[in-house]
Amino acid sequence: MKDKIKEILRENTSKNSLGVIVTRPSQELIIMRGISGSGKSTKAKSLVKEGIIHSTDEVIESFGDYREFFAKMIKAQEEKQENAFAPLHKAHGTNFRNAVNSMKSGISPVIVDNTNLKANEPKNYVVEALKMGYDDSNIKIVDVGTGGLVAEGLAKRNSHGVPLEKIKAMIESHKSVGELTLKKILESKDMYKTSDVSYSAVVLDPASRTKLLSHLHPHEIPSDYKIFCHHMTITMGSLKDKADIGKEVRLTVTEVGLSDMAMAVKVEGYPSKNAIPHITIAVNPNGGKPKDSNAIKKWQPVKHFGVNGVVTEIKNI
Numbered sequence: 001m002k003d004k005i006k007e008i009l010r011e012n013t014s015k016n017s018l019g020v021i022v023t024r025p026s027q028e029l030i031i032m033r034g035i036s037g038s039g040k041s042t043k044a045k046s047l048v049k050e051g052i053i054h055s056t057d058e059v060i061e062s063f064g065d066y067r068e069f070f071a072k073m074i075k076a077q078e079e080k081q082e083n084a085f086a087p088l089h090k091a092h093g094t095n096f097r098n099a100v101n102s103m104k105s106g107i108s109p110v111i112v113d114n115t116n117l118k119a120n121e122p123k124n125y126v127v128e129a130l131k132m133g134y135d136d137s138n139i140k141i142v143d144v145g146t147g148g149l150v151a152e153g154l155a156k157r158n159s160h161g162v163p164l165e166k167i168k169a170m171i172e173s174h175k176s177v178g179e180l181t182l183k184k185i186l187e188s189k190d191m192y193k194t195s196d197v198s199y200s201a202v203v204l205d206p207a208s209r210t211k212l213l214s215h216l217h218p219h220e221i222p223s224d225y226k227i228f229c230h231h232m233t234i235t236m237g238s239l240k241d242k243a244d245i246g247k248e249v250r251l252t253v254t255e256v257g258l259s260d261m262a263m264a265v266k267v268e269g270y271p272s273k274n275a276i277p278h279i280t281i282a283v284n285p286n287g288g289k290p291k292d293s294n295a296i297k298k299w300q301p302v303k304h305f306g307v308n309g310v311v312t313e314i315k316n317i
Contacts, residue, residue, distance in 0.1 A: 016130050023133030028109035031141045033116040035170045037158030038147030044113045051109035054099040059091045067161050100128050117173045119188035126185050141180045197238040197313045201231035202249045208307035225282035235273040244311045251307050257296035264293035
């Protein structure tokens with residue numbers, strides 16, 4: 001009898017499009033879709049209730065000035081810089097991880113407030129929700145389109161200064177895809193492949209970390225600063241060429257710098273995407289971050305000495 005009951009229960013268990021048993025029948029994921037300036041974000045706010053909105057635009061704004069962010073990216077593209085779009089991919093990755101954490105915590109609805117014009121743009125959010133046990137019917141696409149406006153009106157209305165030509169291209173992209181459905185999303189090719197690697201670096205070995213700190217007399221490091229002395233950043237994200245992972249590297253310390261926010265040493269010996277290859281020694285606990293080492297202006301030469309490290313990809317926690 002017990003086996004018969006179990007068999008009946010299995011037969012009646014609901015599964016979603018990925019064949020995953022629905023374990024979160026009441027949680028909703030809402031994918032917003034629309035042209036910049038269409039009122040998409042306003043619509044999202046009217047739907048959020050006790051839920052949460054996740055927007056890549058908000059992530060970008062947390063990095064600094066929104067228009068400057070894209071101006072730098074466009075300049076990097078024009079100069080054919082490697083990884084010109086890395087900052088944008090990073091922002092999308094951050095927004096995705098934030099949304100996943102909200103879904104895992106049981107928040108509902110979770111609203112993804114991106115333009116999502118192409119079917120593959122929201123795919124990673126949808127797939128993750130289905131893997132968690134969301135029901136197909138609770139993954140909803142809310143498409144505001146142009147909000148009833150023509151391109152010129154959208155260009156004037158959008159808050160991020162998206163130019164008219166870009167708006168026109170977005171409208172054409174929206175039209176070419178047509179109605180966005182769960183089936184279209186799942187069948188689309190992956191667009192944003194989120195990496196589990198936060199940054200790649202030459203990570204100091206323990207002996208070199210001790211050596212570096214001992215060469216900088218204790219009185220030179222502000223007493224209240226938080227010690228890092230961990231690595232020299234090679235690049236954000238993963239390495240394009242994986243051949244050097246695990247390679248032992250000798251770095252030469254040449255100068256020391258200090259600002260109100262950070263203390264660092266300049267190093268030579270291995271390529272870095274930073275304008276000034278460096279190792280952050282310590283940061284001001286009142287708002288200082290390792291990235292503030294890039295803004296240090298005052299540097300002083302020191303007697304050159306070497307430290308050792310290993311080329312490593314640092315994964316997100």
